[in-house]
Amino acid sequence: MLLIHCPYCEETLPEAEFTYAGQAHIIRPENPSGQTDDQWEEFLFIRANPKGPHYERWRHFHGCGRFFNAVRDTVSDKFLTTYKAGAPRPDLSTLLPEGQK
Amino acid sequence: MTRFNAFSLLKNALTGHKNWTEQWPDSQPKKEYDVIIVGAGGHGLGAAYYLATQHGITNVAVIDKGWLGGGNTGRNTTIIRSNYLYDESARLYDHAVDLWEGLSQELNYNVMYSRRGVLMLAHNVHDVQSFKRHIHANRLNGVDNRWLTTEECKEYCPPLNISQNARYPVMGGALQERAGTARHDAVAWGYARGAAMRGVDIIQNCPVTAIRRNADGSVAGVETAKGFIGAKKVAVSAAGHTSVVMQTADVRLPLESYPLQALVSEPVKPIFPCVVMSNAVHAYISQSDKGELVIGSGTDQYTSYSQRGGLPLIEHTVAAITEVFPIFNRMRMLRKWGGIVDVTPDRSAILGKTPVEGLYVNCGWGTGGFKATPGAAHTFAWTIAKNEPHPINAPFTLERFKTGRLIDEAAAAAVAH
Amino acid sequence: MSEYRVSGKGRVDAARPVSFSFDGKTFSGLKGDTVASALLANGVHLMGRSFKYHRPRGAVAAGSEEPNALIGTRRGPGRFEPNTRATVQEIWDGLQTNSQNKYPSLKFDVGAVNDAAYMLFSAGFYYKTFMWPKNFWHKVYEPFIRAAAGLGVSPTEEDPDHYASRYLHCDVLIVGAGPTGIAAAKAAAVDGLKVVLVDENAEAGGTLLSEPQAQIGGKPAWDWLASELAALKDAGVRIMTRTTAIGYYHQNMIGMVEKLTDHLPTLPKDTPRERMWRVRAKRVVLAQGALEKPLVFHGNDRPGVMLAGSAQTFLNRYGVLVGRKPIVLTCHDSAWYAAFDLSDAGAKVQAIVDTRESVPQALLDGAQSRGIPVKLSHTASGTSGRLRVNALRVNTIRSGHVEGGQNIACDAVLTSGGWTPSLHLFSHTQGKLAWDDDKTTFLPDVTPEDCLIAGASRGLWGVEAALNDGAEKGRESVAALGKTGADATYAVENDRPGTGVTHRELPTDLNPGRAKAFVDYQNDVTAKDLRLAVREGMRSIEHVKRYTTNGMATDQGKMSNINGLNIAADALGKKQPQVGLTTFRPPYTPTSFGAFCGYHRGDHFEVTRKTQIDAWAEENGAVFEPVGQWRRAWYFPKAGEDMEAAVRRECVATRKSVGIFDASTLGKIEVVGPDAVEFMNRVYTNPWTKLAVGRCRYGLLLGDDGFIRDDGVIARVAEDRFHVTTTTGGAARVLNMMEDYLQTEWPDLNVWLTSTSEQWSTIALNGPNAAKLLQPFVKDLELTEETFPHMSCTELEVAGMPARLWRVSFTGEIGFEVNVPAPMGRKLWETLWEAGQQYGITAYGTETMHVLRAEKGYIIVGQDTDGTVTPDDCGLGWAVGRKKPDFVGKRGLARPDLVTKGRKHLVGLLTEDKSKLEEGAQIVFDPNQPLPMTMVGHVTSSYTSDAVGQPIALALVAGGQDKMGETVYIPMPDRTIAAKITPMVFVDPDNTRLKI
């Protein structure tokens, strides 16, 4: 069971309180009807699925109820950081320990 | 290579087994191949085998980052069935079962396909409606699957608890008698031996770092830990790692990789005659020929390549098993392990050509990969050889996610109301 | 006192005899004995049979790594487990045990014929045969193989015990309470840190229990142990024995299983059998010690052949001599000490056979002073004896050459191949291992977790080294927490740090191709099998393991992995690390399913949600159905009624007069805020701006893929307040989806969502008399067409209770839904029930609700739709506000395949022969086509309908809406049924019945 830091509660808590919500920073277009089929497929289905740092969303479901973002290494499952929804996407180079950049 | 049979076994037994030869050589890469298959699991090795036997293409290499059969092939719960709802799925999986039934003889390698029957339990009215829908569709598709009453379920699988006071009472089940299990390692080894016999190179411990493309965009070959290897065609069959490999060819897929866990109990004398699946409680169980109860769990909620699942999921799975089979509560778990499954939005595979000329992909099997092995490999080989879809794999295109023409087995199992 | 029990030795209680049974025979042991030590005290070595060859086997070890001595254990009805380790199970008065995998008896087992044919059953033999004739595999071979496999037999009764689980958070967790762990705990026990020390054994102490001769800081080991443990307890350290750390999970979560009752003669009340501890530790120290390696030689599995260290444990911890005339066979110093201890305890040690040319002088002196013959540069090439070893064949090694052997009589052979660090939990952390050439073993390298590994588990031998390393690692752990650990250095006298060499198979003068030199005892894997696997092209240890099953027995390779690796590496001519080590997988030792289930069995497997009216339904004979987490009243049979009869009665009564239905499980969401209407416009397909306060509207929810997700009636309670209802199963999902869009996509909207699903009990009244029944309970509101038309809502008092009253209908009859604060639900229900008697009010369940809505053509999301259905597909196009710039699903609806011709449409079906269709039945246009048929749809709902006068059905049919009146066919196993496509509404298409 993972340990997750909720950026709203400012506590590090067991995964049991959280639900995973998929890849982060996929913005729903302002005007979906203006999207091509390709663009809409991209929005709905295409995912990075990286082996390594992954920008993803979690919800503190049993806690404050907030959706927030995280960067987690999908190989070690360790969180590099978590941050509030709407906050800018952090630069990986500031997160990775030396040698892994 | 020695042919396997009772006689050769006896002969070797008398000579201290000194004369068995290796089942496949540990090949080093050539400069170029007609076809390179990335991923030496059952699907990749099988595709190589059928390229050689069905299409006469033997200048083939199967390349793996680790040991052959070390991925999901060797990590799954070996359930084989074909009673899927949609015509497309039913055809593909039933084609696989047809091949499963003759595979030991075909490969001269006993993969122990065990036609012991797969029973899917219905625990609520919605399950009943959904399973009957499957059964009728299967019947009209010529696919074996029939309804059992609660009592018939108990008769077919005596350890089952059919008390109607159970939290999840058994309201009946769908039985595919033709379905069953097989020895997973033997499938990889048998295909490897069969392919190697026909000249296919199996290159292990050689990670593919990138797919290289020509100026015109078509496939040129693969970059590997052992250098560049040229190929006219590259076929990726890398399960959980497919996204990573395809990314290097600028092909982005509707895939996510999740950790999936499974476990076995200590071995006991035969007590469990068939395979039972209970989707409502998320439990899958059979008993191996060695005597272990083989139990499948669900995926963790988050994507991961760690091959390491959490404890809560295992706790739930075991609780689910003892809910349906209370007599196993004092049995002991011997070991549990994890795999990585690549999942598509409609829970059906992607099997065929890609936007890149000469690049083919076989992925997105989720938890259904093992049962499809011979069928997927056989039709994939066709597509690689002829550069066109096989009638059976034609619907499993990448385009469907654009048009919305999904093969949504997950949705068909539908949401409770 | 039996001839093998040494008085004054061991930690067992000589004053407390305990009697138990083994294979029906009663034996006597002492309190503190395990089944193995007690049997050995009675001179019994034969305890089991092996998996494949059914060879007679005795205990090789004294702990949880035991591969051979597996027994069935029973405590009366329902309390039986197979494959229990005799070396772990503590005895108690009345314990029943039995041997396994033998027929008819342990002494004479017909299965042993396999042993004669062992050359046939070589590694992977079954991959090479049993293929002809084809159908024989299923009918003959496999049943034979299966029957032969397995060890014990499965339990067959329900388990009467209960199990528990807890979460535990601590600063430092130390796994293993040997000298290393104890020293680590002592160092860490500072500044009120929460320190937990666990050990799988019945008592803490580890090696110290087997090495009483050691003097720590001048104190005898056992005195030191007692005082240290007391001190630790005083310091607040939580010491947990009989507790196994089974697995190391993400971010320092360790699963531990505590055994609470298996050692007790009587079961205490309210005490679980086992408890799963889910521990979250800030730092972890792994001090699991090391495991002794068996030697690999012909006949090394004969009962009486066991590990020297284990013999030492049986003597010092249990006061049992494993033999009176033991012989020692070793390549490591440690076995010499075992010889000395046994000799000092009165055994006549026949010889110490050591493969090494020279050993430390101290050992030679020790042997000489005890008159033990020493044979250096010697090996062993076999054993004899049928059910118990009676001789060891010993050979001289001269310049690498093995000379003809001599048999030395003995009643036990104590072997040592050196020691292997326990790296199991370390490996669970995905920690890396490093190969150590001198020690020819893997040692821990780096781990991603906040974890240290100490003592013998990182290759340090001897008590002193263990203590000092433990202390250091304890200090390091608390230093990482910003604390200073207690300082301590330990000096130990009579310590026994040893060295040795490593062998693969022992050198022999016999044909190795014929040798039965076992590596994995339980699975009967021999050195020959491993070499064969390599010969056949298995180059990785993973392949060798899977091909031979080496290391896959219930000891999980504790006895066999390293020997197997050394032999495979030799066969491949590679270094061990190039061949690799098979990963250790949880659990550390086999763990009962019950411990994983914890409290989640029976009624508590999963929560069962019940409404406030559920109890009334139960008292009134309702039959229930599970719907998601809820249980709902399905139907209310009267005496003698089956489901069909009950449902028909409920339907007729409702359409004729009035029916009452518990709709409380519907999801409810209060949407509040200035932007409430804008939010509703974006989420639901319908337009909401024009919906007046006090009015309701049917709402349809899609996913952004354009497919139907949920639906429900929605009331506008105020300008900026909506009362949304969802399906029962959809409640949580829909709220989560709404929060997702609101928080992630539209954070600018001033609107909030609150779940009120359980704030309200919802009672539905339907039928021509519904208004008449309800009117007396609602003052100041006239229930007329004018004052309170269909799809109205208001807040008022109903029967004196604050309520939200809706005029809605899911039946096609005049309908009301009364929402009152949940706990008042039953009172209102009973009030209406009372008053309804004059109208013959009828309580109905979900099945009747389904029939009535189907007759009226209302869909059920999840039954008539399946996640691939669009609004147009099921005739709900009218509910889509196409003029809205956007709503969830609008773009998805425009995807090519969702606008293509010939999609499946939801339509009505009436069978020509008036038979009732089966839900899920498939539909074809041409009934005479061959298999596989082209299916054009399926029956989603089907019911007997008195209102219609014949069974009705809803079905998805390709192009159905353009095929009204046409005939389709439903091929069933016995016959093909013809049905006519009709509109979905079967009853009262012009809604006259909805009018008061």
Add this chain to the structure above:
Amino acid sequence: MSAPISQKAPGVLAASTAAEIALAAPCARLSLRARGDLAPLNAALGLTLPTRIGQVVPAGERQVICLGPDEWMIHAPSDDTAAIASACADAYATLPHSLVDVSAREVTLTIKGAHAAELLTIGCARDIDGIPVGEGRRTFFDGQTVILWRDGDTAFRMDVWNSFSGHVFDLLKTGCAELAAEHA
């Protein structure tokens, strides 16, 4: 079939030497949601809404806990509901917000006794010691969302939705007996 917890009379439901579980008397429970300058609501409620998640502010017979960045739960005497509602309604114009009466949605179980905190560890994944006395948290108990108030070292309150309360109570009751046996 026993009646749902919400229909039982307030008082002790289960007790052992380890801990005691009681049903608290019904009270007003109001879910308050708002963003921005909270002054108007503070004035309306006659208290200062806490802004750190988990913080509890008592004010006379009223008690507010902060559950999220824009979410509070107000507990008050049952007859106080109307007063709170109208006071907030007056503030609505200046500070739009959401006030929803959920008094009937859940019940409150009080958990007291020497081993109360330990009892909670059978279902709470989080570290109970991480909740200071006088604060609370919305958290997880055996799969269900609950609000856990810590009134003292060995005194807690747990708010549970009606339909989950039976399940949660049965588990607590089992733990109660288990702990008593363990510490006997």
